[in-house]
Amino acid sequence: MLVSPSLLAANFGNLEQDIHMINDSEADMLHLDVMDGVFVPNISFGFPVLKAVNRLCTKPLDVHLMIVEPQKFVTRVRDIGASIMNVHQEACLHLDRTIHEIKQAGMKAAVTLNPATPVSTLVDIIAELDMVLLMSVNPGFGGQKFIENTITKVQRLKALIAETGSQALIEIDGGVNLETGTRLALAGADILVAGSYVFNANDPLATIHQLKNLTINGPI
Numbered sequence: 001m002l003v004s005p006s007l008l009a010a011n012f013g014n015l016e017q018d019i020h021m022i023n024d025s026e027a028d029m030l031h032l033d034v035m036d037g038v039f040v041p042n043i044s045f046g047f048p049v050l051k052a053v054n055r056l057c058t059k060p061l062d063v064h065l066m067i068v069e070p071q072k073f074v075t076r077v078r079d080i081g082a083s084i085m086n087v088h089q090e091a092c093l094h095l096d097r098t099i100h101e102i103k104q105a106g107m108k109a110a111v112t113l114n115p116a117t118p119v120s121t122l123v124d125i126i127a128e129l130d131m132v133l134l135m136s137v138n139p140g141f142g143g144q145k146f147i148e149n150t151i152t153k154v155q156r157l158k159a160l161i162a163e164t165g166s167q168a169l170i171e172i173d174g175g176v177n178l179e180t181g182t183r184l185a186l187a188g189a190d191i192l193v194a195g196s197y198v199f200n201a202n203d204p205l206a207t208i209h210q211l212k213n214l215t216i217n218g219p220i
């Protein structure tokens with residue numbers, strides 16, 4: 001399992017310490033949640049913070065844009081050192097164009113779906129995608145309860161990927177812990193985002209290790 005801890009749940013009074021923890025951990029990447037107060041009812045952080053994070057972080061940056069008109073920021077997201085740029089399907093009028101611009105800029109292209117947006121909406125773009133990010137909570141806040149329907153959605157997305165020969169990885173965001181993570185792994189998830197479960201843990205390094213080594217063989 002690939003693990004992408006979400007910095008949203010870190011200690012904003014001492015981000016450097018938490019980023020060093022991520023550097024020392026088995027995390028595969030670092031998930032960065034950008035919110036604009038329009039697409040979602042919350043504001044998080046923007047480019048100055050992303051830039052500072054990039055200077056400190058040795059892991060690839062997985063940038064999740066919860067903003068309107070994300071296509072305006074492709075170059076700037078590339079310039080802060082992002083490896084993956086996630087745009088919401090619901091925020092993109094010309095998704096095909098935006099995906100190509102992200103790839104042309106040298107980043108991996110990912111499309112994010114809100115809980116109520118069906119997987120079928122990706123049928124004509126899935127072949128172009130490096131990753132699909134399924135929201136398992138309504139975006140905007142950390143620490144929310146996992147929406148159960150996500151498990152079925154992962155299975156549906158897995159089937160669509162197999163059907164179309166797409167190489168897209170499946171990433172899940174919201175309410176991930178060892179229990180939901182294990183069921184997501186069984187359903188076919190490739191990457192787990194975890195915010196509060198990692199940063200509020202007594203031992204974040206051990207928690208990341210556990211998520212990386214989820215056992216999917218036993219009955220859950």
Ligand code: DX5
Pocket residue numbers: 006007008009031033064137138139140141142143144173174175176193194195196197
């Ligand atoms: C929510 C963000 C998530 C958030 C997840 O809108 O996209 O990445 O940090 O937080 P947890 O893991 O606490 O649900």
Ligand code: ZN
Pocket residue numbers: 006031032033064173193
């Ligand atoms: Zn996120």
